[in-house]
Amino acid sequence: MSTRWIIHIPAAANVQQVLGAATQRLGVPVRVVRPLLQPNSWLVQLDSLPVLSTLATQPAVSALLNAIPGVGFASPDIEFKPVAIAPPDDPLYGSNQADYMGNGTYAGMNMPAVWEQTRGSASKIIAVLDTGVLFDHPELRGRLLRGYDFVSQVTPPTGTPETAPVAASGSNDGNGRDPDASDPGDAPPPGFVCSDGSTTSSFHGTAVASVAVAQANNSAFLAGMDWNAKVLPVRISGRCGTATTSDIVDGMYWATGSGRVDPAIGVNPNPANVINLSFATSATLGSNCTDAGTAAVRLAISDARARGVAVVIAAGNNNGGPVEFPASCPGVIAAGAVQSNGALASYSAQGTTTNALTLMAPGDAKGQFVAAYNPGILGGGHNGAPDPTKNGAALFAGTSFAAPMLSAVVTLIESAAPSLSVDQIINVLKTSALPYPSGASCSAGNLFGVGGCSCGSNSCGAGIVNPLQALNQARALAGLPVANVPQSRVVSGDSTTLDAGISSSASGSNTGLTYQWTQVYGNPTTLVGTVSPILQVTAGLTNNLAEYQLQVTDSNGNQVGESTVRVLSAGVDERNFTPSGQSAPVVTQPAQSSGSATTVSTADGASSGGSGGGGGGGGLAPLGLMGLFALLRFYRRGGRAL
Template sequence: DPTIGVNPNPANVINLSFATDTPLFGGGCAANDMVALAIADARARNVSVVVSAGNNSGGDVQYPANCAGTIAAGAAEQDGQLATYTAKGAGTGFVTLHAPGNSNGLYVGASNTGTSSPNSNGSTAFLFAGTSFSAPMVAGAISLLRAVRPSLTPSQIDSLLRNSARPYPANASNSTNLVGARLDCTPTSCGVGLLNVLGAVQAARVLSNPLPVANVQQSAVVASNGPFELDAALSTNSAGGGANLTFSWQQVFGNPVALAGTSTSALQVQSGMAGNIAEFALTVTDATTNRSNTSVVRLANTSVNERTFTPSSAGGGGTSTGGSGTGTSAPAPVATSSGGGGGGGVLGLAGLLGMLMLFGVWRQRPGVA
């Protein structure tokens, strides 16, 4: 959508706290499934996808956690045994591990009865359990990994979580033998193990040769035409330092503005912001490792409605000069798309019917979310 532009603050991890037995009328998760295509597209954009494994009391990991590329989050008790309600099991293309989700003592959560904003007297506390609450714990662990190593890829994160997971204790499975005793867990029957946040973070700290980090300042709302400075001096090389970095700025959205310093850490937006929303991509390259990384920052003028703004069609071509010189960058409006194949245009009536059916076949035990 050219009126949206490049998201300057894209998600690094997506959490989906829902599960169902089947996607629409089928079983499993086919490669051309609508959700599977969306997950593949997210991973192609360097985003991890965590999904609740499901609350089917020892059954196989449910949809869409069984789609390729996901991290399926099941639930475990404080002693490491699987919660009686949780799904489990291995599969092709996704990682299953179990995070806290106590079904006995439950957890205390906070809520507010406001629908669009908090009610001043609408706060309440409640008890809950379920893989819906185990999944955000895994997503939170991934956010810590990205804080330690912002350049981590989803595949690297999968490996960190898998290799650092604590082994299941003896008799951890929620399946039982003929005399009612719990069975042992195996990587096939249960998953890779129990979520180990500290172990994963420590492993991330010692990874070698990561990508550099393009550390741009936070997107901002501005009140004038310019000038403005976008400072990326806190960008780091692959080793975490500031040496041997090269910088390259480019306007990727909005009406063209006058720029200077496009090859330095500080971009000068000299003018052109009145009635405009502009986005600027910074690519930093570590000259030692020859590895690069990119981030985007947005400036929005106070006089513009961000939801309805459409860039001028006069863009395209244009030049910008680096160093201390001045110049004009005139990009065409950018609409990005990658991966996912033929997903566009499908989510119409079929998509709505699919969502209705998804909720209709949702299996859930009483008291478990």
């Protein structure tokens, strides 16, 4: 209980009279420490705590002091602690995610200051168009939606013996399109090699998704940028990391909940806020996204934008060449990669004055990114299929991983400033970007030849993403309070506590706010504190997947901000959970497609550990496991993947 109090006495002449009454009623001396700058307010000190049992609590002392004639109000002199977000306890955060911190590097993003304002919302969805995901990876648990597999060309399951010739692309899961967006691996069959030289799986979609949303504070691996946004896995890439125009276009329309409805597929019940595509091609037809060969993808991007969906696409890994298709299309947020010092990562597309990048995102030293991975393929007998016992993390390189950083910055801004349009958000991202440092010249590179070159606004787009400044600008435009909920989580028990006490008004203050928690998904749970910043879920989480929405109302104009947090019971499969009393979605198996499609892209940013089938960009090194092998594999493939 506080021994110091702030007492407001409107009639200054009554100060000694009030203090005398307080001393008499409390039974302990009460003296003035000093007058405050607030007119007619004094800081007073109780020399000791009251001995009467009826005055043993702070509310009891407050009631007594406020009842003294002449007292305007009496408030305890509360001790406040910093509201800064503690560094995530994920072991690779400090060592391999230095660019997330405000640590003095030029391109550092100061994400802890961003998380103090918003940790995102589970109502925001990033559609990751990629190889699918590993649903059991601990970095993605609690953050996934069911998704869909749009790979239409059929090849046998991974590991099934095949004889020459074999398809260089296709499903690798033994069927065509279906509602299972899990990644079976994209390796070729035993004895065969992909055109990029790889023989093992990339699990590229899992790596990309984890950069955006990896579970923070789970004492494992890494921390993502957005601690609440969900991932909608849209599988458009199969064997050897190859995707086709037709599958990409269908995946885009389904992800946005627009376009023609195929009864066999159905309508996506979870339309995306952001589409992330870490694929590209350097084919001539796509050099500027203006000729007939690019029309289908160009229209899909345009229609997504018309529905208010941001489209983030990796710019390409062509060692300083022009932005590749489809990142070269109008309306796209084209993502390039820089090093910590602000110099262009040597593999990144650079852009020109007429076809510039939108933004660059930093990898750590020499453009490496840490991301989720499954190194089980490095053991015998897996042939590129995932081993659930070996989910881990690895170092990667490529603009594939710059893209999900920008996607997550978009969802963070949308959670804090939902009234802004995509065009407004893109403008905020550009105007807040860090300029390229004039002193960042080409570097000599490291042992493995990964160098970097300087950029300017005429050659590399608007600059380097600056999440904190972008968020501040967006909040100023929106003028709304922010409901800053804690990160989504996986729990093993039947209860949890959700603390949103660092929510803030439009002006940044955490005073004058009112709170309202509501459960918006899952089987009913028992709640305590629904009108306070701290919600206690006291029962009902076992075998449940629940989401809770917080509305924060600002006293200024009764403006409202809201955010949502997801809580997943450890034993629940996110793909198949349906709340009791609701019907599970009816899914029919589409007819298999035997038609061919124009190959548009290869996966950009293969994982370390063989950087297989997932295409370019190339992994640099599994953390603590066969790093040199992965590096040699990456450079033998020429770094094509993003």
